[in-house]
Amino acid sequence: MSAAAARRRKQLAKKAAARADSGGSEEDDPVTLRLNTLLADTANSDESTAYEALQLAQSQVRRGVKTGKYTDATDLAYTVGLSLLEKHGRVSVASQLLAELVRVLNETHTDCTAEWVKRMCGLDSAYRDALERDAAMATDERDRLGRLHLKFLRSALKWSEVLGTVRFGDCALHELLGRHCWRMSKRAPSLLDEEGGASTDEEAEEADMEDYEEDEDISALSLRCEAVTHLALSEKPDILAEHLKTLPAPTPEEIKSGHVCPPAERDSLLTRSVLVLAAVENLRDANVLLRAYMSDIEGRDSETLRKSYMSKTDGVAPSHVIFCCMVLRTCEKSAKTGPLYSWLLRSFNSELTKIYKPDVIKAYTTKIGKVYFNIQPPPSMMSTLENMMGMMGGGGMG
Known part of the structure; x- marks a missing residue:
């Protein structure tokens, strides 16, 4: 063997070793080549092909994480x-892979940038479009995929809170999650359906529960409470008002003085939204929401509601709209109005304790008292208060 041939062989061996150490070039990697081939063949795409592409992509993503190529790994996912x-159109x-994407974003401490938020919005839109295109999909499967997307959006929001620059998470992701919860x-x-007894189809019921946490409430009311919380934190009070407008007006039973039933859902969701906004010191959007509610949604005369709020003989329960107005006006004044705020809570306590998850409502009102009026909560409640406020960033808080 000539000296030139020996040098050539040595050079080739070094290149092969370097390629092996780095995981191989993207062009020569057979896994990447196979993955690209599968993704390019849209005409013959079936479930098995999609799963093969998923496995190859997951393999490449994990390899990228192990070799320190974090950007390549997240971009590929x-x-x-x-x-x-x-x-x-393979939503399932x-x-x-979307769940893997959020895990990798957290694992690699990837910052939540405007570009990544835009990508998350694109994934959400593509996910919903793919579901709508599949008209033959069974209802149970459609619901299951909706629950999986709910988990993905919650995880993405939590990631944006931890590795982003916005307290409680990015506003755009709050909006995506709020809209999805409402849907x-x-x-x-x-x-009422849940209290009516066990399902006749136990297997279907177990399938419905598998995508939720063990103690998670999956009722429509719970999801709407979570929806308005996230829509409030998205700083889009107009969108929040549009959703509240779709709910029915209070019934005579729900506004009767001393009623034992919960308040009207529309009223209680308004109160929850205003308290959330006040607790995070966003009085601007709270006022915008309240004005929109009074002008476009509330059918009762505001002057009549104000007089009724102070009356004890008209047989009508205190108005949620008036309570919210008084809370905001009090928060806009000095800390010396703390006694007035405490009186407002006492006078409206019969309504607040009947709202869904009253302990969460209590956390909001306590936070408002602490922020605006320096009313310190009891030591036993401090940890509970902080935990509940911390759950706003994608914790599924209602």
Whole structure:
């Protein structure tokens, strides 16, 4: 063997070793080549092909994480997931890769940038479009995929809170999650349905529960409470008002003085939304929401409601709208109005304790008292208060 041939062989061996150490070039990697081939073949795409692409993508993503190529790993998870949704319409397969994407974003401490928020919005849109295109999908499967997307959006919001620059998470992701919770609430059982007894189809019931936490409430009311919380934190009070407008007006039983039933859902969701906004010191959007509610949604005369709020003989329960107005006006004044705020809570306590998850409402009102009036909560409640406020960033808080 000549000296030139020996040098050539040595150079080739070094290149091969370097390629092996780095995981191989993208062009020569057989896994990448196979993955690209599967994604490009949209004409013959079936479930087995999509799952093969999923497994290859997951393998490449994990290899990218292990070799420190974090950007390549997250970009690959995003692009393959988007392709499975837009070009192949494989929602079930793509949902697994989206879950992997959020895990990798957290594991690699990838910052939540404007570009990544835009990508998340694109994935959400592609996910919903793919579901709508599949008209033959069974209802149970459609509901299951909706629940998986709910988990994905919650995880993405939590990631944006931890690795982003916005307290409680990015506003755009709050809006996505809020809208999805509201859509899911239209397909979820009501509290009355849940109390009516066990399902006749136990297997279907178990399938419905598998995508939720063990102690998670899956009722329509719970999802709507979560929806208005996130829509409030998205700083889009006009969108929140549009959703509240779709709910029915209070019944005579719900506004009767001393009623034992819960308040009207529309009223209680308004109160929850205003308290959330006040608790995070966003009085601007709270006022915008309240004005929109009074002008476009509330059918009763405001002057009549004001007089009724102070009356004890008209047989009408205190108005949620007036309570919210008084809370905001009090918060806009000095800390010396703390006694007035405490009186407002006492006078409206019969309504607040009947709202869904009154302990959460109590956390909001306590936070408002602490922020605006320096009313310190008892030591036993401090940890509970902080935990509940911390759950706003994608914790599924209602």
